[in-house]
Amino acid sequence: MVVTDTLLILRPLFYCDAVRVALLHLWTVLVLLNVAHAAEVYTNTWAVQIDGGPEEADRIAGQHGFINHGKVSHICVLECRRTHGL
Numbered sequence: 001m002v003v004t005d006t007l008l009i010l011r012p013l014f015y016c017d018a019v020r021v022a023l024l025h026l027w028t029v030l031v032l033l034n035v036a037h038a039a040e041v042y043t044n045t046w047a048v049q050i051d052g053g054p055e056e057a058d059r060i061a062g063q064h065g066f067i068n069h070g071k072v073s074h075i076c077v078l079e080c081r082r083t084h085g086l
Helices: 015-035 053-063
Strands: 002-004 007-009
Touching: none
Parallel strands: none
Antiparallel strands: 002 007
């Protein structure tokens, strides 16, 4: 209900709520589309297979500035058959 001078305007409450919900949905979709079209994706997590055990993995990781966090579960392993620059 809005009072302007002597004019009384009655609007259904659900109308305002519906507009707010629609605007919230529109905003959410626009944000998600913006995020989905990001130009670059960066990750600082790597998984490699190293023969020689945990000590050798620690040595190689340290030599290249990485930290070995241990063995990766077989569920999480993704295999990449290409290497870039190696």
